[in-house]
Amino acid sequence: MDIEVLGTLAIRENDVSVTPRAPKPRQVLALLALHADQVVPIASLIDELWGDRPPRSARTTLQTYILQLREMIAKALEKDPEGNPPRTPKDVLATAPGGYVLHTSGGTSDVREFERLAGLGYRAMDAGDFPRAARELGDALALWTDSALADVQAGPQLEMQARRLEETRLCALDQRIEADLRLGRHRELLGELTVLVSRYRTHENLHAQFMLALHRSGRRSEALDVYQRLRATLVREMGLEPSASVRRLQQSILVAHPEPGTAQPAAADRERLTRVG
Incomplete structure (x- = not known):
């Protein structure tokens, strides 16, 4: 599964989009994608969708959104390459104790790539290698196409995550500019x-x-x-x-x-x- 959140939300399995159009399923998928390969508690998903005023049917409605996402994943899994072990939607979007987990199965994540490149840039800055720092941090920042989750209606959980990502973006930007200044640019x-x-x-x-x-x-x-x-x-x-x-x-x-x-x-x-x- 390939995940992009540093701009518009784009989630693909087998190069097939599994990103829903409806606002609340998009919120669910966005939060799962931001914590890919980690369990997202049901309480966090409910807080994201309804804040501190969830309806009595919150858990049932959340299960409906999970089902809708799995239906989209099922269509994408039809294009699994021959010879690969067969997978089900529940293998990709799995139920875990107390929550759900979205498995990337070796796919890409723009957040993880951003963090990897930014880390290389920070280490280069610490070592005084300003050309490499400017290059690595520039590559990290190039992954951003807009504000994080620019087209997702965000609740409390996604708002917090979007602010965190923006802070990491500003830190990388600050250091890339510092590297460029050190290089006389x-x-x-x-x-x-x-x-x-x-x-x-x-x-x-x-x-x-x-x-x-x-x-x-x-x-x-x-x-x-x-x-x-x-x-x-x-x-x-x-x-x-x-x-x-x-x-x-x-x-x-x-x-x-x-x-x-x-x-x-x-x-x-x-x-x-x-x-x-």
């Missing part, structure tokens, strides 16, 4: 970072990276403007000042080309400015 990053800071208006590290990219591109005043916009947004929306590290970066940019008599930046911030170029 600041000019190439300007367009991407312009979009990102507009989308994530309170994300301090993305703003700091944008400030660095602008500064290294000779656009010092624009880098300082980015800081002022970030500060105004944080104060207005969250009642917070920028973090100490972002404030230090702003000060470093301010004094990077000082007038006579202006203090030089602290050594740590000077190194921060120069190492990315």
Whole structure:
């Protein structure tokens, strides 16, 4: 079984789609797919479908959705290659103690591939291998075609999982941009970072990276403007000042080309400015 959730939901068995159109069966399949090869408790599925107000018929209705999914899987299993051990829908979508489990049987999962590639990228960053880090993290991020489960009506469980996936995506993006900055690709990053800071208006590290990219591109005043916009947004929306590290970066940019008599930046911030170029 091949699973794609980093964008629209697409689940295939034998290259045949087993993704239902009806909203609630899609929710059930999405939650099972996110936890492929693991038991998903019935309580979690019921919470996803109805939250804290499940109907009395919740378990029976859930069983109906499982049956509908197995019917779709049965049609896909008709295309099993000859010579393979025969499988039934219950082998693929199995009943387990307290829940259900969707077996991938060696199929692909875009989430697992994303996590594998991102892990390689993080290890390359730790080793100082910035070209490989940028490549592996870029490949990981390329698996995303939209927001996770973009076309699925999400309940409490899927909303939580979608937020978790978005956080992992942002972490990988942050590290890939850092690798590109270390490689001197600041000019190439300007367009991407312009979009990102507009989308994530309170994300301090993305703003700091944008400030660095602008500064290294000779656009010092624009880098300082980015800081002022970030500060105004944080104060207005969250009642917070920028973090100490972002404030230090702003000060470093301010004094990077000082007038006579202006203090030089602290050594740590000077190194921060120069190492990315």
